[in-house]
Amino acid sequence: MTSRPQRIVRVTQTELVTPCVKRFTLEDAEGRRLPSWSSGSHVSMTLSDGEHIWRNSYSLIGTPGETRFYQIAVRKEDLSRTKGGSQFLHDQVHSGDTLEIGAPSNYFPLARHAAKHVLIAGGIGITPFLAHLPALRRSGASFEVHYAFRDRVGGAFWEQLCGEYGTYARFYVSEEGSRLSAAAVLAHQPLGTHVYVCGPHLLIAAVSGAAAEMGWPASHVHFEEFAPPPVSDSAPFFVHLPELSLEVKVGVRETILEALERAGVPIASSCRVGQCGTCEMQVLGGEADHRDRCLSEGELHEGKIITCVSRCRGQRLTLALPG
């Protein structure tokens, strides 16, 4: 695949939804229609303050198919590895500024055949569902949404969802002692139900674990991480590219992909959370520490690696450039 074509959009509105979550409305800088999209899509964004470059992905929210503008909701992270990008968006991007985005991609679509759709969100993981919900309502499908967040002030969009989807929505406010139980949500769902989870790693693990235990087919369980898996146990290592006679250090707080981009070796990428497989490379030497969710057993065996999340067990990984 070639690298993705970028499009310049103008920020036409910003709005603080909660103290930590800001909604941005984006329109084509030249006034053209934006590409159509399906619910569950994200756009990748290239952000720069002149010194640093960040590439982050954000779910499109709102009515799918809206092409006059796109909307995203960004949580300002304090400690996460991607903090630079979200902090930059919050503090330095204002109405009238331009940004660079790719075309929408979708690695979290609805399964059109499902008898019923159960959506489970944790925190800012609510964003892809802000497009799925209007799509489900429009299609007349059977659905319910479960949304867990810490407190009423910080829970983004819950009042809006309560108003629009009241009887189809349940809210779990952890500070008030209300906890979401994956097993309780999944119990007694009709045969043919699909479940979709977006949120922290632990929530995804809890729902997929409960679904597996209750005998749900894996094909009926869909999840999207809104951030790459935690890298707290990471150590720095080196990536060696023999074709370019280049060696790049991958720091604790960056990915192979980011380190290569920093070194001026652009690799095509899309989701940047280990799901789409676009940034795949071939391992020629060293032992990979796989953290992706897209490679098959066979591909792992062939020595493929997903560079936006996976790392190295050891000091050095030798990689071939994509063909």
Next chain:
Amino acid sequence: MTMILESKTVPSLRNSAEAMRRFPFPFSTDSYGYSVNLTPAGQGEAGTYNEHLFDIDEHYRAEFDERRRILSEDHGRRYLTLPHMMEAQWDFLEMSMTHLAAAYPESFTLRQEDDFWHWENYLLGITQDFTFGDPSTLPLEPLEWMGRQMQGDFCLLDQREGDLYLDAGLVTFPADWSLTFDLGMTFEEWHGPVPLAHPAGVFTRAKKFLMNLEIDQPWQRLNWTFTIGPRLETSSETYHLWGRDKSGVTAENAGEQVHLRVEAQVLARLPRSHGVLFSIRTYLIRLDELATNPEWAQRLGRVLESLPPEITDYKGLTDTREAVMTWLKHNQLD
């Protein structure tokens, strides 16, 4: 009662010098093997078949008439769509109308005001106002109505549960396959008969590629076989009518009988439904037309010489390969 479909040749498909010049000759080397061989679609040089995403050429009217004939005789097996594909149908209509109107403003006009659309096709004298998303405002379903106004066949694939399903199509000009038979199949299932490529992992890679197709980044590839006579309708259902012609091909008549049949296949992401468009635009060139380009004639001869027997058999060339090679040797124009 089922109508009995006739497979007919279309004599008006003879190519002008211009059509021969822009023919999508599929071989870039002297040997042939299966590969995914994808290039960006609709981004070729001006005046080539790949200049636009949907190619319109001098055979527009002949193909429209031939498709109308086939559909009037055999509609039930040529236009099939499953109920969940309606959104993908509107995707197809939007993509085809916007591209055609931009590429051929002298032939097509599209005006959009929110969901109220106005379409004009000057080639066929069609004027239509309709509401985007409301099938009751069109004379036919979007895929059939728009597909009939274009050249080529159109398949819409649903992407779900880690696979691609052939769930809708308007297929009147298939190269020995059947939409009725393949409808609802997964990607690997409908490619099941292709030899050699499965162990090579071609379809696993191709499927992964298709499932990651990006909006506004369509791709194209060329596929080829031989067809006897200027015949677009070569479905599995009518094999008894066209298959027998192959045995009549000799080294003497191959130049007038045998046509190189090239499919320019486009693969594009359908943005609203997250489905995939697979379109098959078929080009025919008579062997003696092709041989007016000595480079093409020489290369085709070398490809046939090196063709593995499994592929020769799968493409249905066993009866004709020798005769074509001999004809090409005797008719080298250089």
